[in-house]
Every structure is written in structure tokens, then in C-alpha cells.
Amino acid sequence: MKNLLTIAGSDSSGGAGIQADLKTFSAHGTFGMSVITAVTAQNTQGVFAVENISPDVVGAQIDAIFTDIEVDAVKVGMVSQTEIIKIIAEKLKKYKFKKVVIDPVMISKSGYHLLEPEAKKALIEELVPLAYVVTPNIPEAEELTGIKIDKFDDMEKAAISIKSMGAQNVLIKGGHLETEATDILYDGEKFHYLKGEKIPTKNTHGTGCTLSSAIAANIGRGLSVIDAVKGSKEYIIVAIENALQIGKGVGPTHHFY
Ligand code: PLP
Numbered sequence: 001m002k003n004l005l006t007i008a009g010s011d012s013s014g015g016a017g018i019q020a021d022l023k024t025f026s027a028h029g030t031f032g033m034s035v036i037t038a039v040t041a042q043n044t045q046g047v048f049a050v051e052n053i054s055p056d057v058v059g060a061q062i063d064a065i066f067t068d069i070e071v072d073a074v075k076v077g078m079v080s081q082t083e084i085i086k087i088i089a090e091k092l093k094k095y096k097f098k099k100v101v102i103d104p105v106m107i108s109k110s111g112y113h114l115l116e117p118e119a120k121k122a123l124i125e126e127l128v129p130l131a132y133v134v135t136p137n138i139p140e141a142e143e144l145t146g147i148k149i150d151k152f153d154d155m156e157k158a159a160i161s162i163k164s165m166g167a168q169n170v171l172i173k174g175g176h177l178e179t180e181a182t183d184i185l186y187d188g189e190k191f192h193y194l195k196g197e198k199i200p201t202k203n204t205h206g207t208g209c210t211l212s213s214a215i216a217a218n219i220g221r222g223l224s225v226i227d228a229v230k231g232s233k234e235y236i237i238v239a240i241e242n243a244l245q246i247g248k249g250v251g252p253t254h255h256f257y
Pocket of ligand 1: 008009010011016017018040042077078105107108109110114204205206207208209
């Protein structure tokens with residue numbers, strides 16, 4: 001059994017965050033563990049409140065796991081604040097842990113700032129350099145790089161820029177493109193185009209969380225980055241095609257065991 005850890009925020013509605021990550025880990029036949037960075041009150045219609053966990057307790061959760069259990073891969077999602085980012089980076093360095101997938105979560109689909117704007121600098125300087133794979137969507141890649149993305153060329157430029165921040169592999173997700181959902185993976189040498197079509201559904205809550213935790217699970221299982229990403233793309237397509245129409249708003253992706 002491979003042991004997977006998510007360091008992320010809780011979504012009370014179960015569609016995104018820690019809950020999506022743990023479901024994804026289970027669906028990949030791995031054992032899921034969680035370090036909670038924040039508790040959100042949310043449902044399919046929006047985020048209504050956030051309480052961040054103190055950096056000390058975030059650090060203590062990480063210590064509790066790494067001092068006792070062998071970890072095969074880590075996914076980092078919602079990190080909220082500079083001090084939380086700093087403690088996560090400090091601990092990952094302390095335990096010399098390298099298999100880290102970072103989903104640079106910034107703003108929810110409903111428009112809530114899950115990363116405080118002033119923490120963007122720490123995300124870029126402290127966390128992105130620790131990424132084995134970093135998985136921004138187009139708005140996040142634009143925020144990280146300042147590059148306006150309209151076409152594949154721009155995605156490639158943004159990938160080079162994010163790679164130069166220290167990430168080893170950059171996956172820019174094309175779900176926000178107008179006509180297709182093609183992603184680009186850049187490993188510093190080559191751009192791999194992962195073609196995808198738009199899936200006609202409004203129920204896409206938690207897609208980013210699910211994809212990044214699937215990549216972490218696949219890396220933890222020993223797959224190469226390209227195979228991990230390809231397998232995760234297949235997984236997210238099925239999860240979106242089977243998304244649930246629950247609640248009054250944007251329903252969650254669905255996981256199969
Ligand atoms: N809530 C939490 C805790 C998250 O980590 C995320 C995204 O990473 C979201 C909500 C946003 O989900 P979405 O934008 O898919 O609705």
C-alpha cells in the first residue's frame with residue numbers, strides 16, 4: 001500500500017479540498033492522510049466562511065505524520081496565508097521530501113480568495129520551488145507569471161516562467177480555454193500536449209483538487225510524471241462526465257472505487 005498525504009483545506013460540501021483528495025487517493029488504491037490548513041464553510045453555491053488553522057498546528061500535523069509513517073507522495077492544495085506556506089515549506093525541507101505535487105489554489109470558481117492576495121509572493125518563493133509537479137490552471141498561471149494567456153504559445157511561455165521559479169515539472173491546465181481542454185506539461189526540455197475536449201457540464205466543483213491528488217497518487221505508485229499526468233487526465237475526464245447534480249449550484253466530480 002502506498003501512503004499519500006494531502007496538505008489542504010476542508011470543503012464542508014465534500015466536493016473539493018481535503019475531501020476530494022482523500023476520495024481520489026482511495027480510488028487510486030492508496031492510503032490517504034491529511035494535514036488540514038483551513039476549514040471552509042461551503043456548498044455547491046459558494047464559500048461562506050474560512051478559518052485558517054494556526055501555522056503551529058499545521059506544522060505539528062506534518063511532524064506527526066513524517067515522524068511515524070512513510071510517505072510516498074504529497075499533494076499541497078489550499079494554503080491560505082504566508083505563515084502557513086512558510087511552515088509547510090520548512091517541514092518539507094526538514095524531511096527532505098521531494099515527491100510533492102503543488103496545486104497553486106488561489107480563487108474558487110465561486111470567486112472566493114482561498115489564498116490571501118499578499119501570500120502570493122510566499123507561494124512563488126517558498127512553495128513553487130519545492131514542486132516536483134505544479135498544476136496551475138490558466139488564471140493561476142497568469143497570476144503567477146503576469147503573462148496573459150490566450151493561446152498555446154502563451155501557455156508555453158508561462159510554463160517556462162514557472163519552471164524558472166524552481167518547479168521541476170509544470171502542468172498548465174487548459175480547462176479555461178474556449179474551444180478545448182488541452183493541457184501542456186513542461187519538463188524543462190519538452191512540451192507535452194495532452195489533448196482534451198470540453199465536457200458539457202456545469203458540475204465541475206473540485207476538478208483541480210481531484211486532478212492534482214490523482215497525479216500525486218500516481219507518482220506515489222511509482223509512475224513517471226508523464227504517465228502520472230496522462231492517467232490522471234483520464235481519471236478526471238470520467239469524474240467530470242459522472243459529476244453529481246447535487247445542491248443548487250455547481251455539483252462535484254464523482255469518484256469511482
Ligand atoms: N475549497 C477548497 C478547500 C479548495 O481547496 C478548492 C480548490 O482547490 C476549492 C474550494 C475550489 O473548488 P472549485 O473552484 O473547483 O469550486
